[in-house]
Amino acid sequence: MNRQNWKNQHTVILTGGFLIPVVLMGAYFAYRQMAPFGPSSLLTVDLGQQYIDFFAYFRNLILHHPGSLFYSFSKGLGGEMLGTNAYYLFSPLNLLLLFFPGKWLTSGVMLLTLTRFGLAGMAMAWLLLKTKLQSGPRTWAFSTAYALNGWMIANQLNMIWQDALIILPLIVWGLLRLLHRGQPGTYIAWLAVMMIDNYYMAWMICLFTILVVAWQLPTLAGWRARLKACGAYLISSLASAGIAAITLLPTIYALTTSKGTYTETMISSKFEYRPIKMLGKLVPGSFDFNQMPSGQPNIYVGMLLIIGTGLYFFARKVPWSQRLVAGLITVFFILSFCYEPLDLLWHAGQFPVWYPYRFSFIFAFWCVLLAARALQPAYQLKWPGALAILVLSILIFWETGRLKLSYLSTSQRLIGLGFVVVSLAVLLIARHNSPRLYDFLIILIVVCDVGTAAFTSLNKIAYVSQAEFGKYTQQLDTASRQLKRHDPGFYRVAKTFMRTKDDPMQGDFFSADHFGSTLEPAIPAFMGAIGQPAGDGFVSYDNGTQVSDALLGFKYTMTARHHGIEDSNQIMPLSGYRPDWAHLPEVGRTKMTTSRYNPAALPIAFGASSKIFQLGKATLDPLSYQSQIFQALAGRPINQPLFNVQNFTSVRFDNVQAAHQITGTTFRKQNLLKPADIKLTFIPPTDDSYYLTLGPEVKDNASISMDRRDFNQYNTYRDTVVINLAHHQKGKPVTITFRLKKTSVWLQNVSVYRLNQRAFDASLKTLHQSPLKIQHATPTRIRGTVKIHRGQSTLMTTIPAAKGWHVKVDGHRVQPRTVIGTFMALPITAGTHQVEFNYRPPYLILGALVTVISLIATIYFIRRQR
Template sequence: MFLYQQHNHLYRRKILIASFLLPVILMACYFMYRQMTPFGKSSLLTVDLGQQYVDFFAYLRNTLLHHPSSFFYSFSKGLGGEMYGTNAYYLLSPLNLILLFFPAQHLATGITIVTLVRYGLAGLSFAWLLQKTELQQGWRILAFSTVYSMNGWMIANQLNMIWQDALILLPLIIWGLLLLIYQQRVGTYISWLAVMMIDNYYMGWMIAIFTLLFYLWQMPAITTWRQRGIIFLRYIAGSLLAAGIAAVVLLPTFYALMQSKGTYTETKIHNHFEYFVPKMLGKLVPGSFSFGQMPSGQPNIYIGMLLMIGACLYFFDHRFALKRRIIGVVISLFFILSFCYEPLDLLWHAGQFPVWYPYRFSFLFSFWCIYLAAKVIQPNFQIKRRSAILLTILIVAIYWYVGTLNLSYINNNQRNIGLCFALIAICCLCIPRKNSPRLYDVLLILLAVCDIAMSGYTALNKISYVSQPEFGNYTIALDKAVHKLKENDDGLYRVAKTFMRTKDDPFQADFNAGDHFGSTLEPPIPAFMGAIGQPDGDGFVTYANGTEVSDALLGYKYTMNARNTPTGQELPLSGYRPDWYNYPLTGHTNAINLRENPNSLPIAFGANAAILNLQRTTMDPLNYQSQVFQTLAGRPTFHSLFAVQNFSSVKFNNVQKAKQITGTIFRKQNLLQPASVQLKFIPPTNDSYYLTLGPNVKEDATITMNNKHFTQYDTFRNTVVINVAHDQKGQTITINLSLKKATLWMQNVSIYQLKQRPFEASLKTLQQSPLKISSYRSNKIVGTVKLQAGQRVLMTTIPAATGWHVKVDGRPVTPRTVLNTFMAIPMSPGKHHVEFYYRPPYLILGLIITLISLVITGWWVRKEHQQKSIFSN
């Protein structure tokens, strides 16, 4: 008996190992075919994975290895921002620790390895669930586990690594729920649900909803209403305890979300369908995915034709209780409605429409269907001839109808292949297994695996990726430049640059800037950056359009610009700053020049108290910069630091003539001919000159300057400021705007001169009272300041946040918010010792709730164990 159990245990373990290795091998073969690093010069980096997540992984690596205080707050996040909520959304997966073994330039290789591990663990997890529930036995488990690990959602969201742990943890949570329902054991359910909520609360919310549906589906198996009531209370209590255990993450994160992403929650819910519902049938075709499906599309639910047929047959299978089948139908319809009906869609997404990647909860429907198929397709299952004929007619009709929809992401070859897999699946289910069990199981596995693999390969072939050299070479160049800066100056300052790979470059190379792209960016930051002429949007900012004034105000002590190399300027440009060329060169690398800005202010400095009451009264970004700077210096705001200049000449080509440029709508006179407006400007001094452009101009015109492509970050929604000249007295600047459409609105197109003397006078006043920092970490700054007469405020360019606490001369002080953005501390003239420290709001309360929940859970589990021991005795 012992030998039999040992052999059976080894046999089950081999199946689990195979369930891990099979999807890993299949995906590794595809990565080799596409030459993904480490198998070639391509990479998995694409869309958000290449533009956002890889930089967050670099931040995590730097945080864990070099400065742990950045886990709570980082000045690399825009102008500075909390990181606890950001980490909870993006980075708390324990699998990310694997990336610690890969240096920054090789992170793409680490991402490939982690992705393969996730595919394998998803297959292993589902195979383990099938073994524990005894829904399937033997090697045929591989058919279900491999399909689960490579289902349509997993393939479509391969680039969204932050969500993939949900597929690994879901089977474990469901197993815990089954134990809770049928054995009154709550420990497994509470533990894994808590892990999911800590790993990624967003996916955890969706899984929590699904556990309720799954619980309702199981209820008819419980005979008495009293038992059902007790189990329901256990389920609710267990779910609350799981949330309580995760409270140390959830409470601070929830608060952070209310200050950032939560502000975009929908307040109006429309009672309508989001698209033509039959389009969803297109997702029953293998490889039904493309880049166009990322921003808006239908749910990715492909699980292969064999298992989809098996799932559908569940509702007609008399082996299962009618009540449970009816509830199963209701749950399935609920999912289908959620895929197209706005109120239900918003429920799954916690009240917010996804920005790209719609129907993120569709992995739950895939699990549901595969689970039903595993119940139906048992070793003794065989469909009757009549059912097979009806299925064939239905499937042929569906595939024919899908062809009439003219869906861009499906071609005839995909439909033909999918139809072939469906017909083969029907034939397979008609064959009795008893004649040759092993051969039948091999056929079952081959059919399911080939179907899902072909679908995955087809879908992924439609996506383009960043090459490893493109990522690695840029990362090496940026890291070298930042390292050189830090060798000479390890203080707290910001760095501006005129090139960019992503808006999260500061995370990648571990320096402070004004760029960020992330879901937890606080809205006041893009609002302020947009107000001073920087590109901004919901969830992103980039400091690409600075002026000498904004550089000084925001503490940009150093600048980086790309060098011309023998092979051309290789770094991707994002801005143009000739006003930097007079700054002293402090060093250089092969690709980057480093300069020091002598005008930069520290992160905190003495200022006039009038800043406490300054309100924005202009939409002109340069006038707003002047108002802020002059107010801080205690000077009249009506004396602007910027003066409007006239263009020297204007040339109209195929458009009407106009005496005034700004605000004019130019129209093509001959719609078939090119049209343009050419602006010429000759600087009368060597001061800095800036051009303003409204967002509509970039939509309607192609812009060149002196016959060269205009290097300007092209995504912005407010008027931006562009430095067009410095130290170029008497040199002609030619700006050409070629119409891309029939009309061109010259929205806010003006030239401004920076009045150097007033600027330097105000700057000198503000430089008198710098905060002299004696020590700092990412979440703590200590220093001294001596305010001059007339300065009753310590102005900071630290974004105001509830988590910041300030002590002046050892006494707590409540900071004020100025410009709707920054923190300022009222204080009297004279010398003061100042201490800033940041603690995520509700962190202590969350920790207390976590500890209490752990104690209650431990007591409950122990009590259950004691009761079980009593009954067994």
């Protein structure tokens, strides 16, 4: 075959490797009527609740706010973004999303998903062709099995990890070139790309490269050659890390202040479940929703290739030493799937929150690689081997039935056994009789097998409708743009509706909501302490007060009109209740939202008393803590509270015991067969704002309603939350009803408080005396002037403290201090000052320097070697 024909054939094989997975999955998506093919979408779980909003942020970053590459005030109250982007968004394929704005972003997700399926198949086909493990169209059987392996299907929604399947075959090809030809360029380049694309998956692949080196060492001649290969591997790996240092060094630092703080320090030597349960993953379609939070590894690659993997260890043409090492590596993988210390090793010391055994895509790749080596074109299985495999398969499928796994049905096991029989029948046939027909049968078997497995698995998952995403997004974007036209300045926005906690990234505005793996722990700690729903990795500003609104600079508010309902559909899901916003002046209105101006909001920085430096840790009472912060900033005694306890006017007990004290009491049903209620009524004696505090224990054991309407309250929280009950409702009774869901309920921290409006207004007036007047603002730079009045010796900010912030006052660098464990503040003298805040990711310059040096050194070495 001449070189031109060889190139043409390879082009055809690579094109087929791309198109077959795309056509298969595209047909399935069209069948499920997913956008743009119909009213459904690919959005589900984290893709619908997190990633889709990050993609919207990515579009705005590229098109409008390049500075948000490093920092964004849409991430909670503000946070670094380089580490976040390195985990979620550095895939170059995300550039495809630039063509899909707003509600059409779901169609972009579809295109991106299909592209990744196709590129994974193409990359595997490339590796098989270059290593000559397979040739011709039969390569498509192996590339398609890889592209549609069990991990890829189960993690289709985790788009941020999928590039690893595309890059892994290219890294392995580069590693083989390095070990056998002494050519490091391909390996260095693709490993560096993987480290920049997603450091998390790169860690797993780096561990796997060690195993590949061990697998290949027996094929090298002599110990000197092996030592030389190991040295070249080590130096090349370090070179890749050096080239990627511009993102790795800042990201590693960012992780030490966020995700890295959750690393396990106590490791137990134990098995996480009965290893025999892994047999269930050898059945097509072995996945359902319950496997997402916890389950076994998804490793299915089709029956033919599973059989091929086993046959590798009996392939006499493969040196026994290499088969032995491959066997040890396979055992290592299997132990990693169930033995806790090894599981933690692959996950960089942290137990996954949902989606367990995230490294199982590597094992799927390993199985395809071994099967491709074993099932050579001339291979023909003998009858004794076929019978042994058939008996073993029957025993395995029998055992999976006895395990009673929820994601497996009898029909699935029978279909799997059918594919075993068909696969064995084909392997018993001699290929030389009809090579093209034989290869066609192999392709057909594998495509039908993995296609059936994919369709069966995905049919068990529910998805967000296009209307649910599109209508909400359209209303949110319209309201956000309307506010920007009204006020193009720098401010935060609070709202009482929510589709996801990353709405600010979707709608391109600043707020205090966020859900992401790289959220700094200080932010949820502070937000929980002031009565907001918060947890590891998320915050949601749903339970503000007039005090917290003012302190955190919520200059504008958004509420849903018509209770968020359009044509009997809940278009805008409600997440909070704020009657104290009803009297704010309206500044904008859309079909489904109303925007209002909050004149009490403080700017991002303002003059305050130095008493804030002495304020201690948070109290257990969120309203008390809010009061202490505000009074300390205003220079007033912190023991003069802004909130006072309000007694209930009357209490009614239905089917529970009576009690003189409500808060802290555990109420129990007297008749277990009848409903049980506790009704608390109070009549506001003033027009001030009234707030209810509610401990986290209540939500699980009682439903809550006010005046016969359910509370619109986001129900995931771990701290005591604050709920606005009344404002300008003097003399109008308010009734709160707790209906028991179970046999008992502990009314933890259930109290009503009144805001002392006069005291609040007095402190607010003091803090409004010295605002920072912003002259220029970007995500990484804020510049303005401030006139500090007498008695105010501190410039307080509501910018979360971080090492990357650098502050200058009148051109002189000032070292900011951290107050209340969360925000930046700095000492300042009375008078007018020019203040400038600049953010630069820590170690960015050092990382860039290492990258340049590593790149130059690598290019020089490779050219000199040539």
